Amino acid sequence: MTSDRPRSASSPRPRRPTLFGLIRSGLPEPPPPTDDTLVRDLGLRVQERARQRLGRSLALRLVDAGSCNGCELELHALQNPFYDLERFGLRFVASPRHADVLLVTGAVTRNMREALERTYQAIPDPKWVVAVGDCPATGGLFSQSYACVGPASAVVPIDLTIPGCPPRPQDLLAGLLALLESNGKPGRR
Amino acid sequence: MAGETLAAGGYSLLALWGEPDCVHLSFWDAGSGAAAVMTLPCPEGRFPSIGRLHPPALRLERTIHDLFGLAAEESPDARPWLDHGVWETRFPLGKTSPSSGPTPYPFLPTEGEELHQVPVGPVHAGIIEPGHFRFTAAGETVVRLEERLGYVHRGVEGLLRGEDLEQAAALAARISGDTTAAYSSAFAQAVEAALDVEAPSLAHWLRALCVETERVANHLGDIGAICNDAAFARMHAFCSVLREKILRAADLCFGHRLMMDQIIPGGMRTVPPGEALRKLRELSEEITASLPGILQVYETTPSLQDRVVGTGVLSRALASQYASGGVIGRASGRLFDARCHLAYPPYSSLRFSVPVREEGDVDARISIRIREVEQSLDLIRQIIDGLPEGPASKPLPQERVAPGEGVALVEGFRGDLFAWVRLDERACVERCHFRDPSWFQWPLLEAVVYGNIIADFPLCNKSFNCSYSGHDL
Numbered sequence A: 001m002t003s004d005r006p007r008s009a010s011s012p013r014p015r016r017p018t019l020f021g022l023i024r025s026g027l028p029e030p031p032p033p034t035d036d037t038l039v040r041d042l043g044l045r046v047q048e049r050a051r052q053r054l055g056r057s058l059a060l061r062l063v064d065a066g067s068c069n070g071c072e073l074e075l076h077a078l079q080n081p082f083y084d085l086e087r088f089g090l091r092f093v094a095s096p097r098h099a100d101v102l103l104v105t106g107a108v109t110r111n112m113r114e115a116l117e118r119t120y121q122a123i124p125d126p127k128w129v130v131a132v133g134d135c136p137a138t139g140g141l142f143s144q145s146y147a148c149v150g151p152a153s154a155v156v157p158i159d160l161t162i163p164g165c166p167p168r169p170q171d172l173l174a175g176l177l178a179l180l181e182s183n184g185k186p187g188r189r
Numbered sequence B: 001m002a003g004e005t006l007a008a009g010g011y012s013l014l015a016l017w018g019e020p021d022c023v024h025l026s027f028w029d030a031g032s033g034a035a036a037v038m039t040l041p042c043p044e045g046r047f048p049s050i051g052r053l054h055p056p057a058l059r060l061e062r063t064i065h066d067l068f069g070l071a072a073e074e075s076p077d078a079r080p081w082l083d084h085g086v087w088e089t090r091f092p093l094g095k096t097s098p099s100s101g102p103t104p105y106p107f108l109p110t111e112g113e114e115l116h117q118v119p120v121g122p123v124h125a126g127i128i129e130p131g132h133f134r135f136t137a138a139g140e141t142v143v144r145l146e147e148r149l150g151y152v153h154r155g156v157e158g159l160l161r162g163e164d165l166e167q168a169a170a171l172a173a174r175i176s177g178d179t180t181a182a183y184s185s186a187f188a189q190a191v192e193a194a195l196d197v198e199a200p201s202l203a204h205w206l207r208a209l210c211v212e213t214e215r216v217a218n219h220l221g222d223i224g225a226i227c228n229d230a231a232f233a234r235m236h237a238f239c240s241v242l243r244e245k246i247l248r249a250a251d252l253c254f255g256h257r258l259m260m261d262q263i264i265p266g267g268m269r270t271v272p273p274g275e276a277l278r279k280l281r282e283l284s285e286e287i288t289a290s291l292p293g294i295l296q297v298y299e300t301t302p303s304l305q306d307r308v309v310g311t312g313v314l315s316r317a318l319a320s321q322y323a324s325g326g327v328i329g330r331a332s333g334r335l336f337d338a339r340c341h342l343a344y345p346p347y348s349s350l351r352f353s354v355p356v357r358e359e360g361d362v363d364a365r366i367s368i369r370i371r372e373v374e375q376s377l378d379l380i381r382q383i384i385d386g387l388p389e390g391p392a393s394k395p396l397p398q399e400r401v402a403p404g405e406g407v408a409l410v411e412g413f414r415g416d417l418f419a420w421v422r423l424d425e426r427a428c429v430e431r432c433h434f435r436d437p438s439w440f441q442w443p444l445l446e447a448v449v450y451g452n453i454i455a456d457f458p459l460c461n462k463s464f465n466c467s468y469s470g471h472d473l
């Protein structure tokens, strides 16, 4: 273990292992182009007032309502230095009470139905719900099960669906950026 | 009898699962190195409890009751496990009866002055799977953790009944997305055993390539995430860059970042182009070259070491009793790795070592992961260099096959995962069972947290990284 003596102003900075120099610049990557139809789709739903109030900043809250964890892995990837979600004003928050957007993954299981409903209710208005992946969009392979409710729309109103199994990070980013764009324009002063 | 031998430590429990009118038990005999499956008919809807003698079987027996209605006689814990009382029917895979609705779950009682309870979940603060943790604490110190799982129970075993192999393989690939390659491989091997066909050699090698790539990606993610929970975010950022590069290389090879649906009964769906394999090989060298740096930063950062050394200690006795596989078992001195102990192809032709530590703390679990990444990267290079010629898949008999059963044990990144399948004469799934490594790891997290402060729970938990979806199924 290294010494943790306090360092005086004159002593040279101890050499740290150079590992982190290995990350070359070029990260994060430029954002993917957003999909016009997504923007149009959302623009219809987002009220002018909400745009003014929230600006170009959205707090996201995820509920895994019965996912295989694949979609979570790709949501995690959005936060790595390649995609760096936060530079767009999008960030994940720990409490639904701080959130503007609910992301739902998984074919909603009966055992998670109540938790999903209660999380949705805990988010203050105005709020949006994004179904992430094929499972919450359609129920995926699980919709016929005794243990599943099926698509997330059976439990909460869905504003945007990002298909894929799981959606690639670029698709997630494009979808969320579309939400943000429709939220920030037009009419925002 | 088997229960007594299990309790005495002679056998390791591999799986215990039900059917409407019988239960099956699979164990591994360390002495002979052989695995076996036993079946006990239950015409009366009852079977003698193994959990009474051997606690690792308890949650499995509760699950058998929830799904099939078969009762474990004299079980010390007959509470429901996966059934939260909100399914439309009870015993959905056995003789069904209407559900009587949810009842309050009886958590274990705690007694003592100045104890308080902290309920957490099922929805957690981060981007993680759902489950409930009930902490009982005296001040900051945890005196009991009780888990309640089952929130992501999707009824996969029920959905698998009667499915053709293509649909069944798609379901198996979606049991646990982080382990999709290992699950697909286990399912494919079990099906091939049931049909008594051998996949081509190239398929075995490519399956191992997927599973090792999956192990590297997950271990890198875990190493970073554990350090992040000790407030050391730079390691997380660095490891997540490496993880992303691995996923992109996997995407180039197999057309899917997680390599989902690539391993199928009979072989492989795709053979990676040579150029993509060359890139993956190059990347494996790049990451290998950065491992000494990771290790040095990890070992020489006092704030990090202070949090991980001596935290969340799992004893060797418990790891052995629960036959806990993977990093968790090996960090506590239990040397078991299906890749060498069962030596299924192609691992019998490859050189690798299985790192073991004795300390059983968070530090040991991180260190083992770093060493395993190194081994898997080397395996990736050996596999790419040694890929055999020939076809990557073979057509399977479609119908009028002899009905048969098959089992497989595959070393995924969390440890050995067990698959069993019975096929009917149309080569469709009649019954299928999967046992995730987490079944024998979750209960130990409860033991490990005892005596630690609540604030260290995330560290302990992340260093275990048990699966919810694989467990809940």
Ligand code: SF4
Binding pocket: A066, A067, A068, A069, A070, A071, A105, A106, A107, A132, A133, A134, A135, A136, A140, A164, A165, A166, A167, B174, B177
């Ligand atoms: S959409 Fe696919 S990756 Fe996402 S939770 Fe469903 S099965 Fe898993």
